[in-house]
Amino acid sequence: MSEHRRYRDMTDEGLETAIRGLPRREPRARLRERILSHSSAPTPRRISAFRPAFALPALVLLLLADWLVLRSQSSGTPYSPSPQAAVAQAGPASREEIGLMRDLAASGLPLRLAMRHPSLQPETYLELRDRMLNEADGG
Amino acid sequence: MGTSRVLTAEPARPREEAGGNGGRLDLGAAYDAHAGALYRYLLTLLANREEAEDALHEVMLGLLRRRGGGQIRDLRAYLFQAARRQAFQAMRRRRRDQEASAVLSWVDLEACDPADRDLAIDLDRALAELPAEQRGVIALKLGEDLTFREIAALLDLPANTAASRYRLALARLRRLLESGES
Secondary structure, eight states, rough: TTTTTHHOOOOOOHHHHHTSSOOOOOHHHHHHHHHHHHHHSSSOOOOGGGGGHHHHHHHHHHHHHHHHHHHHHHHOOOOOHHHHHHHHOOOOOHHHHHHHHHHHHTTTTHHHTTTTOOOOHHHHHHHHHHHHHHHHHHO | OOOOOTTSOOOOOOOOOTTTTTEEOOOOHHHHHHHHHHHHHHHHOOOHHHHHHHHHHHHHHHHHHHTOOOOOHHHHHOOHHHHHHHHHHHHHHHOOOHHHHHHOOOOGGGSOOHHHHHHHHHHHHHHHSSSSSHHHHHHIIIIIIOOHHHHHHTTTOOOHHHHHHEEEEEHHHHHHHHHHOO
């Protein structure tokens, strides 16, 4: 108890001096190795560091995509070969494909949109086209 | 006791090696100059060895990540401010019961002279009762022997605020030490 009494007897300076004299902890040696191992390894970088490198290619791609969309809209043709060319080149449509397109049309998708589907085979295209013409005549 | 006072002198600045890749930071030099003081500061704030080591790891890695991100005017201040942010993030993450049970400061109890061990233990316990900000200022002032101006620069505070925070913390520490006597 007599030893504990010293805090009341100490001045602030005395207390500070006593505390300053206490030994200090040091980080464990393996922590240094763990941290320094990162300096020889590829630096873990934040994604933000890559932004400048990505910016120009991304802009070019965006402009290219815009140009393609504008081009297809102005010409009124899809990216896929024109239906006429497709008719000349492609083979007959499979039964599944015709079924799919019918389902699409039945689900309310406008025929004109269904006909612009890029994987549309020529026979399907012609069948849908006939159907569209018939509907137009009927209407 | 014979403890070295790393930060009383101007710390060694890590070298920026000139190179075509925008300069390479010498992490080893930065670690050797600042890790001890950062670790003790983090340890006193967090009162948990593993958390302090993890926080120090993050601080040093942060230095690596910003390689090429411009010159750091005052590396020591930069590291201490990063350490402080890491510590407060860790404190927000942790559970309350961990905080209450932890008693740990910059003082190495195992290395104490027998005559000083009571003081070291009392100090550890009293520090655990102080708010983290006050613990941090006490650690920098008494653990690292820094001036108020240096502490203010490290913690991005006005020097007067650093001084008043320290005096408040010391008075409270003293009351806690004295209250343990009875």
